[in-house]
Amino acid sequence: xxxLDEYRDAAAxxxxxxxxHRVTTRPWSLMEVCGGQTHAIVKFGLDxxxxxxxxxxxxxxxxxxxxxxxxxxxxxxxxxxxxxLFCSFGDMLRVPGxxxxxxxxxxxxxxxxxxxxxLDAVKLAEQxxxxxxxxxxxxxETTAPTTAMAVFQAARKGLKNFxxxxxxxxxxxxxxxxxxxxxxxxxxxxxxxxxxxxMGYWEYFPIAAKYRVPxxxxxxxxxxxxxxxxxxxxxLESGRAEVENQxxxxxREAGNRPAQQLLQQIxxxxxxxxxxxxxxxxxxxxxxPEYAAFDAxxxxxxxxxxxxxxxxxxxxxxxxxQIKPHECPAFGTRCTPEHPLGATMVSSEGACAAYYRYxxxxxAVATA
Amino acid sequence: xxxxxxxxxxCPLPLAxxxxxxxxxxxxxTLMHQLLEQVxxxxxxxxxxxxxxxxxxxxxxxxxLAFTTDSYVVRPMFFPGGDIGSMAVYGTVNDLAMSGARPRxxxxxxxxxxxxxxxxxxxxxxxMRDAARRCGVRIVTGDxxxxxxxKGDGLFLNTAGIGVVEHALTIVPRSVQPGDAILVNGxxxxxxxxxxAVREGLDFQSVIESDSAPVADLVLELLRAGLPVxxxxxxxxxxxxxALNEIAAAAGVHLTVDExxxxxxxxxxxxxxxxxxxxxxxxxxxxFVAFVPAGEAERxxxxxxxxxxxxxxxxxxxxxxxxxxxxxLKSALGASRILDMPSGExxxxxx
Numbered sequence: 171x172x173x174l175d176e177y178r179d180a181a182a183x184x185x186x187x188x189x190x191h192r193v194t195t196r197p198w199s200l201m202e203v204c205g206g207q208t209h210a211i212v213k214f215g216l217d218x219x220x221x222x223x224x225x226x227x228x229x230x231x232x233x234x235x236x237x238x239x240x241x242x243x244x245x246x247x248x249x250x251x252x253x254x255l256f257c258s259f260g261d262m263l264r265v266p267g268x269x270x271x272x273x274x275x276x277x278x279x280x281x282x283x284x285x286x287x288x289l290d291a292v293k294l295a296e297q298x299x300x301x302x303x304x305x306x307x308x309x310x311e312t313t314a315p316t317t318a319m320a321v322f323q324a325a326r327k328g329l330k331n332f333x334x335x336x337x338x339x340x341x342x343x344x345x346x347x348x349x350x351x352x353x354x355x356x357x358x359x360x361x362x363x364x365x366x367x368x369m370g371y372w373e374y375f376p377i378a379a380k381y382r383v384p385x386x387x388x389x390x391x392x393x394x395x396x397x398x399x400x401x402x403x404x405x406l407e408s409g410r411a412e413v414e415n416q417x418x419x420x421x422r423e424a425g426n427r428p429a430q431q432l433l434q435q436i437x438x439x440x441x442x443x444x445x446x447x448x449x450x451x452x453x454x455x456x457x458x459p460e461y462a463a464f465d466a467x468x469x470x471x472x473x474x475x476x477x478x479x480x481x482x483x484x485x486x487x488x489x490x491x492q493i494k495p496h497e498c499p500a501f502g503t504r505c506t507p508e509h510p511l512g513a514t515m516v517s518s519e520g521a522c523a524a525y526y527r528y529x530x531x532x533x534a535v536a537t538a
Numbered sequence: 539x540x541x542x543x544x545x546x547x548x549c550p551l552p553l554a555x556x557x558x559x560x561x562x563x564x565x566x567x568t569l570m571h572q573l574l575e576q577v578x579x580x581x582x583x584x585x586x587x588x589x590x591x592x593x594x595x596x597x598x599x600x601x602x603l604a605f606t607t608d609s610y611v612v613r614p615m616f617f618p619g620g621d622i623g624s625m626a627v628y629g630t631v632n633d634l635a636m637s638g639a640r641p642r643x644x645x646x647x648x649x650x651x652x653x654x655x656x657x658x659x660x661x662x663x664x665x666m667r668d669a670a671r672r673c674g675v676r677i678v679t680g681d682x683x684x685x686x687x688x689k690g691d692g693l694f695l696n697t698a699g700i701g702v703v704e705h706a707l708t709i710v711p712r713s714v715q716p717g718d719a720i721l722v723n724g725x726x727x728x729x730x731x732x733x734x735a736v737r738e739g740l741d742f743q744s745v746i747e748s749d750s751a752p753v754a755d756l757v758l759e760l761l762r763a764g765l766p767v768x769x770x771x772x773x774x775x776x777x778x779x780x781a782l783n784e785i786a787a788a789a790g791v792h793l794t795v796d797e798x799x800x801x802x803x804x805x806x807x808x809x810x811x812x813x814x815x816x817x818x819x820x821x822x823x824x825x826f827v828a829f830v831p832a833g834e835a836e837r838x839x840x841x842x843x844x845x846x847x848x849x850x851x852x853x854x855x856x857x858x859x860x861x862x863x864x865x866x867l868k869s870a871l872g873a874s875r876i877l878d879m880p881s882g883e884x885x886x887x888x889x
Contacts, residue, residue: 174811183871215873286738392871518814528875531864 177391178214186396187219190403197223198406199355200399201348201491203341204362205232205519206390212524214392220399227355227491230344230447231362233309233337234261234517235489238443239477241337242267245306248335248470249280255298257291258306259313260284265516268477288313288320288334295324295332304466307334312364314338314455315429318436321457321464333466336456339442341365342373343453349381353492358402360388360395363417370425374413382411389417436461445513446479446486485512488521495522502526559654564684573682577659581667582646582677594678596643599702604639606630607698615658615692618732619747622695623665625823628752629774630699631673635754636770636826638709638761639701641673646680646697651690662693673752675699701754705761711788713768718857719835720793721828723756723842724749724850725801726778730820731809740813744805751824756847760828763841769829773822776880779865780819781827783879786863793865795855795877818867819880832856 202208208228211217217226230236246267249256256272263272263284276282281301285291288305295303307317317338324332341362348354361374366387374385384405388398398416405412415421433455442454457465466472479486483505484498495501495514505511507523514520562569584590610626627644634641646666650659670677707713728749735742753772760767769789771781778800786793802810802817810817824847830838835853842848867877 174808178870180870180872213875214869214871215875216871218873219871286740527878531866531874531876 174391177389177393179393183216183219183392183396186393186400190224190396190400191221193400193407194221194223194403195407197225198357198403199225199227199491200358200360200402201227201229201356202360202388202395202398203229203231203345204364204390205229205235205517205521206364207231207360207362207388207395208521209519209524210390210392210395212521212528215528216392216395219396224399224403225355226399228488228495228521229348229359229491230444230489231310231341231365232514232517232519232521233313233339234265235485235513235520236339236444236447237262237265237308237337237513238445239267239479240443240474241335243477244467244472245335246270246272246275247472248304248466249275249282250278251280251470253300253302255281255283255294255301255303256306257283257285257288257294257303259286259308261517261519262306262308264510265513266510288317289323292320292324292327292329292332295329296327299331301331303332305332305334307336307338310339310341310362310365311369311433312362312367314437315368315426315432318432321436321461322432324464325461330463333464333469334457335466336437336454337442338437338455339444340439340453340455341369342377343450344444344447345385346377346381347447347450347453348490349377349383351490353490356383356491358384358406359386360398360402361385363387363389363394363421366415366417366421366425368426368429370423370430371413371415371421372423372425378411378413384411385413387413387415387417387421389420444489446489480511483512485514485522488514495525496529498522502530557656559650559652559656559659559684561652561684561686564650564682570682577663578646578680578682581663582670582680585678594643596678596700598642602703604634604637604701604703605698606633607696608633610695610697611691612733613691614733614736615662617736617748618745619728620750620823621662621665622693623662624669625750626695626697627666627669627673627675628750628823630697631675631752631754632772632824632826634699634701635752635757636709636772637701637703638705638707638757638767638770639703639754640758641675641699641701641754643700644670644675644677644697645699646677646695648680648682649690649694649696650682650684651692652684652687654692659693662695669752673754707761707767709767709770711769711771711785714785714789714791714829714857715768715831716791716857716859717832718768718829719832719838719853720782720795720855720857721830721835721838721842721851721853722773722778722801722825723753723828723848724825725803725806726773726822726825727802727806727810727817727820729823730777731806731817733821734813735809740809742805742809746805746809749822749824751847753824753826753847756842756845757826759845760838760841763837765830765834765838765841767828767830771827773825773827775821777820777822778818778827779816779877780879782865782877785827785829786865789857790863792858792862793855794858794868794874795865796868798870799852799854801850801852816880818877829857
């Protein structure tokens with residue numbers, strides 16, 4: 171497939187891997203920020219091509235995984251209400267709440283629909299004026315602009331039956347939270363290429379400087395990731411801590427200005443809970459007061475569910491790169507994609523699900 | 539390509555005075571008999587005068603029989619490359635073919651939703667008639683029920699099929715042996731992506747047509763060539779990944795397939811990339827996987843490729859030693875990973 175096969179070429183991958191072997195003289199731990207990158211690394215076995223001294227730590231960049239249980243409970247509450255038409259991206263449907271998930275709510279009679287874009291939810295609100303259409307707005311800076319556009323359009327059309335359960339999160343504050351943690355092992359980042367396509371990478375210069383850490387904006391195909399690793403290792407080996415752009419075919423330093431302006435117009439920056447990580451200041455997007463009418467939590471007076479995570483689930487440690495998925499005692503035994511204890515086992519981009527799906531045949535990952 | 543199944547004057551007249559199905563069409567009275575006469579019997583053929591009865595009596599040579607049933611609930615009813623009617627015939631015919639049987643007779647059970655346009659029913663019935671002719675099977679018995687509006691999704695279909703087993707092989711998973719070659723008869727994932735594109739209103743530049751087609755003739759061709767087929771499995775729900783995992787588990791063997799050899803059309807691959815799906819998890823309706831002794835792999839491939847339903851056939855992998863039952867995919871980059879069954883429904887992902 172054009173624009174894809176070129177970035178999966180086996181010979182080129184081997185060449186990059188050899189170059190990484192050649193330049194690596196010391197152990198380095200790198201974090202790939204985005205779940206899409208984690209998925210590609212595990213699916214294509216890219217870490218198997220790297221020297222043993224390079225460790226890839228899987229970052230918190232899976233929006234499904236970091237959506238807090240409180241919001242999942244609110245979503246389940248709303249979706250079960252008569253008169254509500256609840257719209258969500260597909261992979262939120264299987265995320266377990268305390269007792270149930272959206273698929274089960276749907277089976278029990280809730281009107282839960284998968285949409286591919288928040289704008290489809292706006293269309294549904296126009297189509298069913300007597301119903302309350304709620305969109306579960308999940309994701310990083312990549313999906314937030316389409317949510318903002320949905321709010322913008324709904325406001326312009328004067329729709330009164332459209333609202334959002336907002337759980338948008340921001341990447342740079344999460345990177346800072348990881349770097350400030352006393353147990354931080356991360357020496358370099360592969361930043362999330364799609365987030366940077368929207369936001370650019372100007373936000374990363376102060377982070378690289380403050381924490382003395384190289385940040386390489388990286389794509390999602392095997393050659394992208396290997397090249398990102400190579401660029402990061404070269405910086406580390408030569409003592410540099412700069413922001414570099416591997417994913418230049420998609421990312422510009424300034425990013426997508428109109429998208430950023432729309433984000434600023436609709437959303438303000440708020441503190442946000444990250445599942446498994448805790449509250450990170452200034453790490454989420456919330457609707458600005460002028461758009462408060464679209465806030466489902468306010469509109470429906472949703473209770474602030476406080477929900478404890480299953481004690482057995484170590485997804486927090488996985489999300490912070492403290493342990494590998496298979497180092498969790500429940501991995502593959504009491505926690506599987508069919509019966510997940512936590513969200514990292516649910517989403518296709520979750521690190522635990524990726525290890526379970528692709529790695530069980532390897533002795534190191536095999537479960538009893 | 540299947541012949542077009544347009545609703546033409548050659549098709550049975552769908553009760554012109556009732557443009558929609560009524561509850562009374564399933565009520566056992568005059569209207570039901572009109573529907574039976576003018577739609578179903580007109581299309582599928584009538585029994586001998588005076589022989590129409592509660593069951594069909596079949597003249598069958600004293601051989602082993604294959605027997606299967608399947609229900610069809612596909613939405614939308616009509617999709618690029620097929621419709622629920624032809625699919626209900628091919629699907630059941632293909633299930634029989636997976637035992638190496640020659641499909642002979644089908645039943646057809648219709649569950650109609652009140653209000654279904656009679657024209658749609660007519661098109662489906664015509665399509666079944668044409669599909670049955672193409673496969674050389676007869677629809678010899680059937681049933682119709684009508685449910686209240688809102689209690690069905692237009693039309694649900696069930697077909698059961700009987701086929702005659704004319705060979706002496708044991709074509710089942712436990713016949714799979716270490717060393718066997720694994721083949722498929724063509725490119726994967728087209729049916730699922732064709733349905734997904736229509737159902738979700740995705741506008742791809744090119745229309746992906748379903749691969750829905752009968753494969754019984756092709757399977758009989760393999761047997762005619764004297765190939766000692768060990769196992770066959772059609773690649774419907776769950777795609778290649780589910781079929782291979784089922785067989786690995788049932789036969790207690792380790793399977794290895796080579797990603798670079800598995801044929802997937804570029805547009806299907808692109809659509810899957812877009813939706814975050816794995817083409818190896820996507821359903822097909824005219825594709826099967828075959829297990830044959832390694833020494834017969836090339837001859838099997840040649841027979842498959844010589845037939846229109848197998849022109850895209852490929853040798854994709856081999857059976858490893860006994861246990862642990864697992865399917866491993868060798869990627870283009872030389873790494874290996876598990877090819878798992880999809881977990882539940884295929885859900886498009888976020889980004």
